[in-house]
Amino acid sequence: MAAPSVAVDNLNPKVVILRLLMPVLNCEYAVRGEIVIHAQRLQQQLQTQPGSLPFDEILYCNIGNPQSLGQKPVTFFREVIALCDHPCLLEKEETKSLFSADAISRATTILASIPGRATGAYSHSQGIKGLRDAIAAGIASRDGYPANADDIFLTDGASPGVHMMMQLLIRNEKDGILCPIPQYPLYSASIALHGGALVPYYLNESTGWGLEISDLKKQLEDSRLKGIDVRALVVINPGNPTGQVLAEENQRDIVKFCKNEGLVLLADEVYQENIYVDNKKFNSFKKIARSMGYNEDDLPLVSFQSVSKGYYGECGKRGGYMEITGFSAPVREQIYKVASVNLCSNITGQILASLVMNPPKAGDASYASYKAEKDGILQSLARRAKALENAFNSLEGITCNKTEGAMYLFPQLSLPQKAIDAAKAANKAPDAFYALRLLEATGIVVVPGSGFGQVPGTWHIRCTILPQEEKIPAIISRFKAFHEGFMAAYRD
Amino acid sequence: MAAPSVAVDNLNPKVVILRLLMPVLNCEYAVRGEIVIHAQRLQQQLQTQPGSLPFDEILYCNIGNPQSLGQKPVTFFREVIALCDHPCLLEKEETKSLFSADAISRATTILASIPGRATGAYSHSQGIKGLRDAIAAGIASRDGYPANADDIFLTDGASPGVHMMMQLLIRNEKDGILCPIPQYPLYSASIALHGGALVPYYLNESTGWGLEISDLKKQLEDSRLKGIDVRALVVINPGNPTGQVLAEENQRDIVKFCKNEGLVLLADEVYQENIYVDNKKFNSFKKIARSMGYNEDDLPLVSFQSVSKGYYGECGKRGGYMEITGFSAPVREQIYKVASVNLCSNITGQILASLVMNPPKAGDASYASYKAEKDGILQSLARRAKALENAFNSLEGITCNKTEGAMYLFPQLSLPQKAIDAAKAANKAPDAFYALRLLEATGIVVVPGSGFGQVPGTWHIRCTILPQEEKIPAIISRFKAFHEGFMAAYRD
Numbered sequence: 001m002a003a004p005s006v007a008v009d010n011l012n013p014k015v016v017i018l019r020l021l022m023p024v025l026n027c028e029y030a031v032r033g034e035i036v037i038h039a040q041r042l043q044q045q046l047q048t049q050p051g052s053l054p055f056d057e058i059l060y061c062n063i064g065n066p067q068s069l070g071q072k073p074v075t076f077f078r079e080v081i082a083l084c085d086h087p088c089l090l091e092k093e094e095t096k097s098l099f100s101a102d103a104i105s106r107a108t109t110i111l112a113s114i115p116g117r118a119t120g121a122y123s124h125s126q127g128i129k130g131l132r133d134a135i136a137a138g139i140a141s142r143d144g145y146p147a148n149a150d151d152i153f154l155t156d157g158a159s160p161g162v163h164m165m166m167q168l169l170i171r172n173e174k175d176g177i178l179c180p181i182p183q184y185p186l187y188s189a190s191i192a193l194h195g196g197a198l199v200p201y202y203l204n205e206s207t208g209w210g211l212e213i214s215d216l217k218k219q220l221e222d223s224r225l226k227g228i229d230v231r232a233l234v235v236i237n238p239g240n241p242t243g244q245v246l247a248e249e250n251q252r253d254i255v256k257f258c259k260n261e262g263l264v265l266l267a268d269e270v271y272q273e274n275i276y277v278d279n280k281k282f283n284s285f286k287k288i289a290r291s292m293g294y295n296e297d298d299l300p301l302v303s304f305q306s307v308s309k310g311y312y313g314e315c316g317k318r319g320g321y322m323e324i325t326g327f328s329a330p331v332r333e334q335i336y337k338v339a340s341v342n343l344c345s346n347i348t349g350q351i352l353a354s355l356v357m358n359p360p361k362a363g364d365a366s367y368a369s370y371k372a373e374k375d376g377i378l379q380s381l382a383r384r385a386k387a388l389e390n391a392f393n394s395l396e397g398i399t400c401n402k403t404e405g406a407m408y409l410f411p412q413l414s415l416p417q418k419a420i421d422a423a424k425a426a427n428k429a430p431d432a433f434y435a436l437r438l439l440e441a442t443g444i445v446v447v448p449g450s451g452f453g454q455v456p457g458t459w460h461i462r463c464t465i466l467p468q469e470e471k472i473p474a475i476i477s478r479f480k481a482f483h484e485g486f487m488a489a490y491r492d
Numbered sequence: 493m494a495a496p497s498v499a500v501d502n503l504n505p506k507v508v509i510l511r512l513l514m515p516v517l518n519c520e521y522a523v524r525g526e527i528v529i530h531a532q533r534l535q536q537q538l539q540t541q542p543g544s545l546p547f548d549e550i551l552y553c554n555i556g557n558p559q560s561l562g563q564k565p566v567t568f569f570r571e572v573i574a575l576c577d578h579p580c581l582l583e584k585e586e587t588k589s590l591f592s593a594d595a596i597s598r599a600t601t602i603l604a605s606i607p608g609r610a611t612g613a614y615s616h617s618q619g620i621k622g623l624r625d626a627i628a629a630g631i632a633s634r635d636g637y638p639a640n641a642d643d644i645f646l647t648d649g650a651s652p653g654v655h656m657m658m659q660l661l662i663r664n665e666k667d668g669i670l671c672p673i674p675q676y677p678l679y680s681a682s683i684a685l686h687g688g689a690l691v692p693y694y695l696n697e698s699t700g701w702g703l704e705i706s707d708l709k710k711q712l713e714d715s716r717l718k719g720i721d722v723r724a725l726v727v728i729n730p731g732n733p734t735g736q737v738l739a740e741e742n743q744r745d746i747v748k749f750c751k752n753e754g755l756v757l758l759a760d761e762v763y764q765e766n767i768y769v770d771n772k773k774f775n776s777f778k779k780i781a782r783s784m785g786y787n788e789d790d791l792p793l794v795s796f797q798s799v800s801k802g803y804y805g806e807c808g809k810r811g812g813y814m815e816i817t818g819f820s821a822p823v824r825e826q827i828y829k830v831a832s833v834n835l836c837s838n839i840t841g842q843i844l845a846s847l848v849m850n851p852p853k854a855g856d857a858s859y860a861s862y863k864a865e866k867d868g869i870l871q872s873l874a875r876r877a878k879a880l881e882n883a884f885n886s887l888e889g890i891t892c893n894k895t896e897g898a899m900y901l902f903p904q905l906s907l908p909q910k911a912i913d914a915a916k917a918a919n920k921a922p923d924a925f926y927a928l929r930l931l932e933a934t935g936i937v938v939v940p941g942s943g944f945g946q947v948p949g950t951w952h953i954r955c956t957i958l959p960q961e962e963k964i965p966a967i968i969s970r971f972k973a974f975h976e977g978f979m980a981a982y983r984d
Contacts, residue, residue, distance in 0.1 A: 006823055086570040171504050316838065327498060349838060
């Protein structure tokens with residue numbers, strides 16, 4: 001079939017080795033990773049031969065994609081988007097009975113901020129100025145410190161922002177980026193595609209996935225001895241796949257570390273609205289830095305935000321932004337240049353980003369229903385997280401840290417040696433072996449921890465907290481039954 | 493301001509040199525290139541000090557962004573999008589009076605093809621299967637040859653597809669891509685960012701920007717002698733910035749050339765709906781290849797399409813696709829891998845791409861109004877192109893090929909030596925000097941030909957045909973007056 005001119009062995013090796021280096025891009029490849037491909041095959045089998053499997057549906061717990069599992073979009077956001085997409089509606093009388101009054105006035109305001117009201121035009125490459133003003137106001141109100149529209153780059157989800165920064169910072173394989181392990185594989189993939197070195201630092205599972213400055217320092221020093229020029233530190237807070245929320249003091253130490261070591265702080269803050277415990281709150285790294293008296297001169301800092309997470313979960317809209325502070329004007333020009341090569345991010349995503357940073361306020365017509373939708377989603381997610389955490393911890397050989405935030409549990413599996421041997425015989429990592437058996441027995445789809453990185457010799461799975469709440473008890477009982485059977489079968 | 497750790501001299505040089513290599517990314521940087529920045533400054537001056545300039549408005553002819561200049565979106569497309577964004581509308585009685593019946597039924601069909609009707613969920617990384625089926629059907633009906641949903645990769649506009657292919661094909665600076673000169677700077681920028689070599693071939697202005705196979709062969713052989721491994725040929729048809737529509741016979745020669753030389757044919761076909769002359773029609777390269785009896789085994793071929801162009805001009809929606817044929821399964825897997833790192837393109841753009849490839853048909857409720865909107869836009873564009881072409885050709889020292897397609901005129905300026913000397917004294921390329929003087933005298937914004945590449949010693953400007961039709965006479969008379977004055981001032 002192939003024309004001989006193009007074959008895998010003459011493609012860009014940075015692309016080709018991506019999977020070999022990181023056998024576990026199953027998370028990024030959730031739609032096609034080995035386990036998910038198998039799940040889709042089983043789903044087809046359930047359709048064509050009902051009753052042929054020991055379960056009657058596939059339960060996807062593998063990807064942070066809430067609306068694919070039935071989460072409803074927030075009404076206010078969708079009303080505004082529909083009105084902006086089809087502004088003729090604003091001139092029709094019927095519209096008043098179909099849309100809430102504040103959605104109508106918000107859409108009117110947004111359209112007025114777009115040159116020519118043209119939601120179908122390319123915008124400024126950083127995004128529409130009026131929307132960036134709104135986002136900056138939302139950040140300022142969140143943090144209590146000023147934010148500037150000129151620092152905002154609107155992007156199609158958070159990923160393009162991460163790629164832009166990697167493209168800018170990485171010159172060659174001697175440029176390193178400090179990344180947490182476990183990590184969201186976007187980072188390892190982006191570093192690999194741009195030809196840099198991933199410098200790992202391990203989160204401490206025994207302290208609830210704490211980030212230890214001493215380990216950061218050690219990894220940094222080791223890398224420098226190897227001739228790696230470490231350019232930046234990635235922190236994911238709340239954590240993915242680990243679900244921890246960093247303590248304020250820890251954040252201060254991280255900021256100080258970056259300042260002292262001359263590192264760019266790349267703060268993945270896309271789960272900033274997903275907090276499930278009373279004793280923790282989200283603090284942006286910018287707020288922490290400013291509260292320490294650090295300003296633009298002290299620290300180059302990038303904060304990534306996305307409309308895909310939070311209580312909104314609008315993954316398909318591909319909206320997001322990065323806020324960049326502490327970069328010189330010439331460097332900012334380079335960032336702008338990279339942004340402008342793709343012209344601009346999609347305007348619907350831009351509008352949505354402005355909305356999630358400025359939702360309805362008390363007194364607005366939609367406020368009560370908006371708040372009920374938001375609280376309903378977040379409280380349900382908290383209950384689901386707690387129920388799954390308790391279930392995992394009740395099982396032999398599983399320990400699971402609390403999900404303080406984000407959308408995932410990352411339980412550790414202490415597998416019997418016989419299971420590890422069986423995995424080896426099947427040419428699979430033990431956690432992948434476990435996840436496949438789990439799928440085949442129960443229809444539950446999780447991602448093996450090897451997809452995110454883990455301390456060698458430990459095994460984990462990542463399980464989202466996103467299946468509909470009424471399905472959680474069934475997931476738990478199926479999981480329990482499988483796990484007990486698995487442990488019994490492979491007991492040493 | 494700058495943290496010392498990040499400075500231009502320690503950024504990725506592929507990013508930093510981008511502008512130096514190609515001083516003319518003003519097109520990509522239309523929102524901020526020297527001339528456009530100056531135009532924005534003048535626009536502000538007009539607001540704060542009306543009457544202080546010899547014109548009363550800025551006339552943007554610099555970028556293919558129709559809706560920014562007042563082109564209205566096609567109603568049917570926006571109706572469907574609004575309904576898909578806010579599907580609750582489909583349950584309301586009032587909706588029937590606000591939306592056309594076929595928009596309602598199309599939105600219903602589209603939602604039914606999306607798993608869980610979730611327009612807020614990440615899709616398959618190639619795009620939603622049902623939408624790809626619709627696009628494949630649209631391609632098949634356009635070409636008269638089958639198309640396959642598995643070959644379609646939906647993208648945020650056409651640019652990400654181009655970047656993906658460059659990322660895949662370019663291993664190092666010895667990998668070359670044949671590109672037309674003049675060219676749309678996306679190609680030069682993408683090749684530079686991925687570290688490859690741009691192998692130029694010149695379009696022949698004297699034959700209406702014809703593509704000469706003999707020049708292609710010569711450039712290919714010269715590059716090979718220099719050790720360049722030429723991987724692909726970029727063809728832009730209809731041409732940007734040159735506006736020509738390739739003749740069928742020419743296309744057949746290009747296909748044969750690619751097959752014989754083992755090149756990937758990268759066909760930029762985003763202007764496929766923008767044809768303004770009766771004696772030419774758009775033929776996709778896939779149709780041409782299939783009509784020659786070439787199949788998947790003969791030729792790796794990528795066709796890029798976008799919702800930003802055509803009569804729809806939906807630049808802000810960032811929709812598009814690439815259709816890839818003739819690649820082996822392992823190579824396709826690598827393409828998929830690159831696509832999946834960013835999860836998926838935005839769903840609104842995906843829906844729009846399915847709509848532009850399957851617009852209303854005779855008999856549909858919207859058909860008459862849709863056709864009136866479409867024909868109105870295309871006929872007006874054709875009149876604008878003709879009027880501007882005639883005006884340019886009526887002027888001393890300007891020759892302008894016919895705009896057969898796309899959205900641009902690319903007239904050649906024969907400038908007096910004194911003007912060239914004055915440009916040199918001002919440290920500017922003569923065409924940039926001319927464009928700046930034009931702006932300052934008339935408010936008309938064009939992009940100098942040096943932004944696209946041109947035969948050394950020739951000078952051009954790119955002027956879009958997009959200003960509203962009622963403004964064209966004023967543009968022409970202002971342009972004429974300026975040009976006559978300029979020529980008089982610098983006459984040798």
